[in-house]
Amino acid sequence: MATHALEVRSLTKVIGKKKLVDDVSFSVEKGEIFGLLGPNGAGKTTIIRMIVSLIKRTDGAVIINGTNLDEQYKDAMSEMGAIVENPEFYKYMSGYKNLKHYANMALKEVSDERIKEVVKLVKLEDVMHKKVKTYSLGMRQRLGVAQALLHNPSLLILDEPTNGLDPQGIREFRDYLHTLAGQGMSVLVSSHLLSEMQLMCNRFAILEKGKLIHIASMNETSEIDEAKEVVFEVDNSQEAVDVVKEQIEVSSIKVISDQQFSVHINRAGIGTINRLLISNEIDVFGINRVEATLEDRFFEITNQGVKEEVK
Amino acid sequence: MISLIRNELMKMFQKKSSWIYLIIILIAVIAGGIISNAVAGEPDEDWKATMKAEVEELQKSADEASEGEKQYIQEQIQQKQQYLDKDVNPDAQSNWHFMNEVVYGVTILVTLLSVIVASASVSSEFADGTIKQLLIRPHQRWAILLSKYISILIYALVLLLTMIVSGYLVGLIAFGNGDFSAKIFEMAMDGQKEAAVGPQFFLKMAYYLPSLLIITAIAFMLSTLFKSQALAVGIGIFVLFVSSTLGGLMVFLAEKYEWAKFVIFPHLDLTVYALQDKILGDVTLPFSLMILTIYYAIFMILTFVFFQKRDISI
Numbered sequence: 001m002a003t004h005a006l007e008v009r010s011l012t013k014v015i016g017k018k019k020l021v022d023d024v025s026f027s028v029e030k031g032e033i034f035g036l037l038g039p040n041g042a043g044k045t046t047i048i049r050m051i052v053s054l055i056k057r058t059d060g061a062v063i064i065n066g067t068n069l070d071e072q073y074k075d076a077m078s079e080m081g082a083i084v085e086n087p088e089f090y091k092y093m094s095g096y097k098n099l100k101h102y103a104n105m106a107l108k109e110v111s112d113e114r115i116k117e118v119v120k121l122v123k124l125e126d127v128m129h130k131k132v133k134t135y136s137l138g139m140r141q142r143l144g145v146a147q148a149l150l151h152n153p154s155l156l157i158l159d160e161p162t163n164g165l166d167p168q169g170i171r172e173f174r175d176y177l178h179t180l181a182g183q184g185m186s187v188l189v190s191s192h193l194l195s196e197m198q199l200m201c202n203r204f205a206i207l208e209k210g211k212l213i214h215i216a217s218m219n220e221t222s223e224i225d226e227a228k229e230v231v232f233e234v235d236n237s238q239e240a241v242d243v244v245k246e247q248i249e250v251s252s253i254k255v256i257s258d259q260q261f262s263v264h265i266n267r268a269g270i271g272t273i274n275r276l277l278i279s280n281e282i283d284v285f286g287i288n289r290v291e292a293t294l295e296d297r298f299f300e301i302t303n304q305g306v307k308e309e310v311k
Numbered sequence: 312m313i314s315l316i317r318n319e320l321m322k323m324f325q326k327k328s329s330w331i332y333l334i335i336i337l338i339a340v341i342a343g344g345i346i347s348n349a350v351a352g353e354p355d356e357d358w359k360a361t362m363k364a365e366v367e368e369l370q371k372s373a374d375e376a377s378e379g380e381k382q383y384i385q386e387q388i389q390q391k392q393q394y395l396d397k398d399v400n401p402d403a404q405s406n407w408h409f410m411n412e413v414v415y416g417v418t419i420l421v422t423l424l425s426v427i428v429a430s431a432s433v434s435s436e437f438a439d440g441t442i443k444q445l446l447i448r449p450h451q452r453w454a455i456l457l458s459k460y461i462s463i464l465i466y467a468l469v470l471l472l473t474m475i476v477s478g479y480l481v482g483l484i485a486f487g488n489g490d491f492s493a494k495i496f497e498m499a500m501d502g503q504k505e506a507a508v509g510p511q512f513f514l515k516m517a518y519y520l521p522s523l524l525i526i527t528a529i530a531f532m533l534s535t536l537f538k539s540q541a542l543a544v545g546i547g548i549f550v551l552f553v554s555s556t557l558g559g560l561m562v563f564l565a566e567k568y569e570w571a572k573f574v575i576f577p578h579l580d581l582t583v584y585a586l587q588d589k590i591l592g593d594v595t596l597p598f599s600l601m602i603l604t605i606y607y608a609i610f611m612i613l614t615f616v617f618f619q620k621r622d623i624s625i
Contacts, residue, residue: 049622049623049624052447053446054443054446054447054624055622056620056622073449073451074449074450074451075449077447077448078449080447082447084443084444084447085443086440087444088441088444089444090322090439091439092325093322093325097325101318101321102444102448104314104315104317105318105449105450106448106449107449147444
């Protein structure tokens with residue numbers, strides 16, 4: 001059996017009588033970006049903090065690259081780099097000193113060359129020797145990435161990494177994660193920003209009230225031959241709708257505006273309608289498939305969860 | 312472990328406050344030197360004659376005084392006679408006299424500043440949120456905590472050494488080099504105790520070290536218990552000041568109740584043993600040391616067990 005980059009087995013956290021995390025299991029493969037998705041209070045942060053040993057587990061095991069955290073603590077911890085919420089630094093020290101501080105704590109020696117390499121990677125060369133209190137939030141976030149990567153971990157753990165970043169920063173951060181994953185790094189990332197996760201992850205787990213209710217891969221959400229809502233842009237939408245209704249049987253077709261109508265149809269159907277319109281001398285300016293977003297899917301799944309509970 | 316301690320010391324000395332505290336010690340010692348130099352005035356060459364005259368003066372007034380006053384005057388005469396008999400100049404000045412009388416007083420500042428640094432040590436990591444980056448490293452929690460504790464001890468020793476070295480130098484400049492083993496009398500509860508000035512100073516320092524160790528241990532424990540740096544430092548200083556008051560209170564309680572001897576406060580200041588052999592009636596130095604050791608062990612165990620188990624959720 002191939003080892004997973006991270007394997008979490010029946011992770012549980014109980015405080016008092018409250019189950020914050022309830023029997024959560026999942027695994028992250030090598031080179032994969034795996035998301036933990038859920039509303040605030042669903043237990044994402046608690047799960048991440050249990051994996052990085054900031055919070056004690058009530059029950060369950062964490063295995064990193066085949067190393068059990070309970071058996072070989074140091075080796076397992078050495079395999080991961082993490083940013084837990086906003087990365088905080090010693091503000092009275094320079095960025096370089098901060099990195100040096102964490103480099104000193106690594107099991108394997110981190111050379112000055114490596115520190116410089118990482119600093120270059122996150123584009124902080126110019127401010128490396130300035131005190132961290134002068135850094136912008138974006139710069140601190142990049143310094144956070146630098147400290148997580150210093151010791152060449154095989155697993156990167158990020159808790160709400162885009163919190164407080166501007167759109168530009170978020171985009172840079174995302175591109176950066178994809179580059180790292182491309183190089184074979186595995187990433188576990190949590191967020192409540194659904195659209196953000198959709199762009200970032202290969203697979204994701206949906207959490208609600210401490211329970212894992214669904215694991216899905218991004219491909220699943222965009223199955224090619226599934227019937228989807230398609231918007232046609234034409235010169236006269238009412239006439240076009242009449243023509244389509246007359247010729248083929250479609251379930252939900254409606255006029256959106258003078259020049260747009262939408263129809264629920266699969267891939268093959270799009271071609272059929274297009275040919276039909278053209279042969280009836282209706283100009284087609286554009287055809288757009290409306291992708292079901294992760295958000296729709298998320299609500300679909302969480303609503304199911306609620307219904308099951310009611311039953 | 313050594314790299315962890317080096318890290319903690321780096322953080323400590325990157326903070327401006329750590330340097331300011333050292334400067335405060337220097338300023339206190341220098342100010343002490345200037346003030347005692349100004350107060351001292353010209354040394355009396357013929358102090359024996361002056362003192363003899365004083366004794367005769369007292370003798371005369373004793374003849375006329377009432378019974379109650381007579382006893383008090385007799386005691387004074389006795390004290391002064393001792394200086395004459397043993398050939399000890401009560402107004403003698405040298406760097407060692409300065410060390411024993413003035414510089415020794417600066418230890419209260421060393422304690423205070425050590426308490427401030429110790430109680431900020433862990434709580435500041437919580438307050439700044441840096442604790443979560445610190446504890447996700449491949450090191451056991453207790454090792455990280457221990458490195459912090461050792462770095463605090465090192466800093467406290469640096470403060471103490473700064474005090475001693477600067478005290479010696481300031482004394483040397485202000486009063487010149489004196490006899491290390493010059494005889495002095497120290498006022499104690501049971502009369503005057505004869506001692507050599509230099510050894511007496513270092514004896515006090517030796518007795519001061521256990522106090523410093525245990526007070527910083529209390530501050531360090533508070534530092535791990537509280538997430539707020541201000542709260543930890545505030546309570547640390549409060550305990551420091553209240554302890555001497557409570558220590559005094561225990562002296563009275565000890566006359567009536569046996570348990571008062573097992574309370575930590577009267578044992579915190581061991582320097583009294585430099586002046587007298589027993590406190591609280593019949594308590595001796597080994598007993599005090601034993602009490603302190605027990606408390607120290609309890610504080611340390613509480614600190615480390617609590618920190619090891621704690622959930623970091625800030």
